[in-house]
Amino acid sequence: MTSASGSSSNGSGTDMIDWDLAVATATRFVRPGPEVTREEARAVVAELRVHAREAEGHVREYTRMGAPSGGTPVLVVDRPGWIKANVAGFRTVISPLTGKLAARRANVPGGAAMSAVGSKMTGVELGLVLSFLSTKVLGQYETFAPAEVPADLSAMGEPATPPGRLLLVAPNIVSVERELDVDPHDFRLWVCLHEETHRTQFTAVPWLRDHIEGEIQAFLAETEIDPATLFERLRETVTGGGATPENIAEVVQTPAQREILGRLTAVMSLLEGHADVVMDGVGPQVVPSVAEIREKFQQRRAKGASRMDQLLRRLLGMDAKLRQYQDGAVFVNAVLDAVGMEGLNKVWTSPNTLPTKEEIHNPAAWVARMHR
DSSP states (O other), X not given: OBOTTSOBOSSOTTOSSOHHHHHHHHXXXXXXXXXXXXXXXXXXXXXXXXXXXXXXXXHHHHHOOOOOXXXXXXXXXXXXXXXXXXXXXXXXXXXXXXXXXHXXXXXXXXXXXXHHHHHHHHHHHHHHHHHHHTTTOOEEEETTOOOOOOHHHHTTTOOOOOSOEEEEEHHHHHHHHHHHTOOHHHHHHHHHHHHHHHHHHHHHSTHHHHHHHHHHHHHHHTOOOOHHHHHHHHHHHHHTSSOOOSSGGGGGOOHHHHHHHHHHHHHHHHXXXXXXXXXXXXXXXXSTTHHHHHHHHHHHHHHOOOHHHHHHHHHTTHHHHXXXXXXXXXXXXXHHHHHHHHXXXXXXXXXXXXXXXXXXXXXXXXXXXXXX
């Protein structure tokens, strides 16, 4: 596997994560998907590709967002394929942080040895997380996929295609449609509508990707890598001197990071809620059993799974993701009721028109700010 720059990702040098080991660990421990025949698998893949194309027009008509048609790769993948794709995107996003940590360790006696051992440990840990997540994700618009140039055009000096691609995880979609006992054709289109909405958000709003990436990089730049500071924060939490965190990551956040995270939470709630509203709002004429699918899917979300599964979800922030769907959908529906689709679409004008974290929970405040 290669990085976005084309260098080897073997975990040596300045890499703080052994990316190859992460992929190997994840693919080794990932559970197999549902049993299907070769013919059934081919039919599912073909249908998902058709639905992904069909969803473009439905989403564009419903949202009235001027997204360019085509141009974004649509990949129907299995669980190992999802793992490999996400490692590439993850590496692209956090490369500034890993570089910062590597530079810090280079000045410490024995730092190179620490990095070699640490990169393998982190690679295994990341691999275990990805093996778990790869069984949960139905699809995603991979915003930070590395830009790629086809081999035949690279030699001619052609520029890279814009980053971003649509992933649909076929075994997970089949697994959930069987679990819910819903119409498989309706369910597959319903999932495609959600993911196509994300593609539309990022292709119709050119500044959105750079804005989110800038916020993420600002968050990573604020990361404190002084072990004494981290230990002090952990000690305060354990002894009751600090606020009780919802997950481990909150313990090591700086005040600046919490402010950035508030903005990121708001925009992610908007994106997820908007996609949920669109996938249901496209209508029964397109997905006849949409009401049944939504009811059963919501019950599945609320019910969760085993105790261990619930623990992992909390540690990985997946409970927060669920709240984003709920809060964002409430915001979008409230704005639609107040000012309609054209009024809602003002949210995509600039970073300044995005809702704040407070406005996500108070849609009327956003409407008042935007529609005085």
